Amino acid sequence: MVLELGSASATGIVTFWTYLMFDYKSLLTNRVRQSGAAQVSSIFKAADRPGVISLSGGLPNPKFFPIDKLIAATEKVMRADGHNILQYGGSEGYLPLRKWVAERYCKQGVEVVPEMVVMTSGSLQGMDITGRTFIEPGDTVLIEAPAFVGAIQTLLIYQPRFVGVPVAADGVDVQALGRAISENPGAKLFEACPSFQNPSGVLYSQAARDGVAAVVRDLAILVVEDDPYAELRFDGSQPVSLRRELGDQCITLGSFSKIVSPGMRVGWTVASRALAPYYALGKQTTDSHASNFAQAVIWQFLMDNDIDAHIAGINATYKIQRDAMITAIAKYFPPEVKTTVPLGGMFIWATMPDDLDAMKMFHDAVDHDLVAVVPGGPFYTDGKRGNHQFRMSYSTVEPDVIEEGIRRLGRALARHLDAPSAS
Ligand SMILES: Cc1ncc(COP(=O)(O)O)c(C=O)c1O
Numbered sequence: 540m541v542l543e544l545g546s547a548s549a550t551g552i553v554t555f556w557t558y559l560m561f562d563y564k565s566l567l568t569n570r571v572r573q574s575g576a577a578q579v580s581s582i583f584k585a586a587d588r589p590g591v592i593s594l595s596g597g598l599p600n601p602k603f604f605p606i607d608k609l610i611a612a613t614e615k616v617m618r619a620d621g622h623n624i625l626q627y628g629g630s631e632g633y634l635p636l637r638k639w640v641a642e643r644y645c646k647q648g649v650e651v652v653p654e655m656v657v658m659t660s661g662s663l664q665g666m667d668i669t670g671r672t673f674i675e676p677g678d679t680v681l682i683e684a685p686a687f688v689g690a691i692q693t694l695l696i697y698q699p700r701f702v703g704v705p706v707a708a709d710g711v712d713v714q715a716l717g718r719a720i721s722e723n724p725g726a727k728l729f730e731a732c733p734s735f736q737n738p739s740g741v742l743y744s745q746a747a748r749d750g751v752a753a754v755v756r757d758l759a760i761l762v763v764e765d766d767p768y769a770e771l772r773f774d775g776s777q778p779v780s781l782r783r784e785l786g787d788q789c790i791t792l793g794s795f796s797k798i799v800s801p802g803m804r805v806g807w808t809v810a811s812r813a814l815a816p817y818y819a820l821g822k823q824t825t826d827s828h829a830s831n832f833a834q835a836v837i838w839q840f841l842m843d844n845d846i847d848a849h850i851a852g853i854n855a856t857y858k859i860q861r862d863a864m865i866t867a868i869a870k871y872f873p874p875e876v877k878t879t880v881p882l883g884g885m886f887i888w889a890t891m892p893d894d895l896d897a898m899k900m901f902h903d904a905v906d907h908d909l910v911a912v913v914p915g916g917p918f919y920t921d922g923k924r925g926n927h928q929f930r931m932s933y934s935t936v937e938p939d940v941i942e943e944g945i946r947r948l949g950r951a952l953a954r955h956l957d958a959p960s961a962s
Contacts, residue, residue: 570696579688579917582901586911592944594864594931595911597737597885601935603853604800605840612839624835630823631815632658632807633834639841640793640807649782655809657818658829662767662806665792666690668821669728669763669808670697679726681719681760683711685888685918685925687737690730690765701920702726706739708879710747717754728761733781735768735884738918738930742882743781752784760788767794767806770850772883773858780809787811795837797885798850803833857885863938864931864945871949873956885934888915890927895955897929904951910944 586595616624624633631637637656644651659665666689674680674697682691684703691701702719705712711731720726731751733743743751755762762785769778782789787810794806806829808818822828864887868878872889879888889912891897897914905911915925931948933941 570698573698574692574695579692582913582917585902585905586913588905588909591905591909591911592936592940592947593911594933594936594941594944594948595913596935597930597932598935599797599801599885600853600856603849603856604802605844605849608840608844609800609836612836612843615843616835616839620835624831626831628828628831628834630657630819630828632656632822632829633831633838636805636834636838636841637807639838640809644780644782644809647777647779647783649780651782651809652812654812655815657808657810657815657822658834659792659806659808659818659822660804660826660829661796661801662765662792662794662808663689663693664825664829665790665806665808665818666693666730666763666765667696668818668825669790669792670694670699672817672821673727673761674699679723681716681723681726681729682920683731683736684920685736685738685915685928686730686920687732687765688917690732691917691920694730703920703924704729706736706741708741710741710743711751713747713750713754716751720754720758720760726760728763729755730763730765731781732765732768734766734778735771735881735886737768737884738886738913738915739888740879740881740884740886741888742884748781748784751781752788755785755788762789764789764791766791767797768884769793770798771854771857771885773854773861774882782809787813790814798846798853799837799840803830803837805829805833805837854883857883857934860933860936860938860941861887863941864933867942867945871946873949873953875956876952885932887931887933889929889931891929891952892956893927895927897925897927900951900955901929903955904948908947908951910947910951912948 586593636658637653640656641651641653670693676698678699679702680694680699681702681704683706702723704716704719735742762781764781780791782791791809810818861881865880875892877890881887898916901912901914913930915928916922919925
């Protein structure tokens with residue numbers, strides 16, 4: 540059967556017939572149909588129009604990609620060890636980098652040894668391996684509400700039954716988590732982003748961390764700590780993994796994406812000695828191992844440069860950008876719209892009065908005010924709760940552009956508050 544749609548070969552007519560007659564979408568699995576990727580990509584597409592100030596992207600600021608230093612690291616590591624790093628590697632990842640990751644946690648006072656670290660192609664792959672390792676169709680997964688869209692989509696592929704647990708100003712609502720656990724006794728996982736959560740920017744307080752540990756203690760439930768923003772903190776404090784409170788009940792997903800480069804696709808998982816081999820198996824059966832080359836270059840970069848100074852530079856700039864957004868919000872947003880004030884990370888989360896529809900506001904703001912945010916709906920697993928909320932990102936936008944973007948958004952919000960059904 541010819542399935543190469545649009546191929547310009549002698550079978551072109553048959554191909555065209557196939558294209559017209561054959562409903563290839565009927566081949567898709569239910570898990571792919573349910574994944575909802577189209578909704579989010581259409582939001583980003585709309586935000587990508589010329590002249591639109593986009594506060595919607597969740598990207599690290601490219602001016603902090605250490606291009607020259609990575610070129611130097613590449614040259615050095617290729618000359619010193621090229622035959623090794625261009626060869627296949629072990630599924631666990633590049634040992635020197637696994638050692639570096641383990642030591643970084645030890646400096647936080649969290650005991651991690653290299654055997655517990657498996658390198659992944661970005662932290663999102665750690666989420667995928669978590670899904671394929673633990674979730675049978677219909678299994679209950681507790682997840683923050685709101686939660687990172689990528690985590691929802693990635694886990695959705697494994698067809699869980701999601702139970703959303705609300706996130707408050709200082710972390711997950713611990714009482715609600717306790718209730719969710721007792722109402723769903725078979726729940727296996729709780730997915731959390733405790734440091735500068737995407738989308739809310741919320742940082743779990745010590746009380747929230749202790750509370751999570753208290754409610755899961757002695758239960759057969761794992762807490763998946765999705766932690767790519769851990770080091771992006773504006774007050775100079777040290778990151779601390781939930782592993783400190785949870786020990787082996789925690790699986791941590793970390794990443795170089797926000798502190799070195801997302802394009803290199805190097806992240807890691809930290810799991811107990813008993814579970815780490817399953818993550819290595821997950822790597823083996825997906826893509827064999829994370830790129831040896833990218834891991835080695837990052838390792839050499841870390842050896843030759845002061846990563847803490849590099850991260851401090853990122854944080855100083857993001858703090859200025861966050862401040863610009865907070866100041867502009869105070870100036871231009873109607874007081875009915877409440878926003879978070881993140882202590883790190885890349886996002887501010889806004890909550891409008893309940894009767895306002897963020898999706899309508901989004902389309903109106905893009906069309907008439909040339910400014911884009913991300914409507915809140917996709918950040919919830921039940922598709923309803925975030926309809927009056929939206930996410931803004933400041934990481935890639937200069938302060939004067941942030942001010943103009945927020946001014947435009949304030950205008951759109953004021954219109955919608957006057958006439959909630961405006962579109
Ligand atoms: C909460 C969260 N987890 C994971 C990721 C993916 O990061 P990585 O590039 O390490 O796969 C992101 C990226 O935006 C994120 O916001």
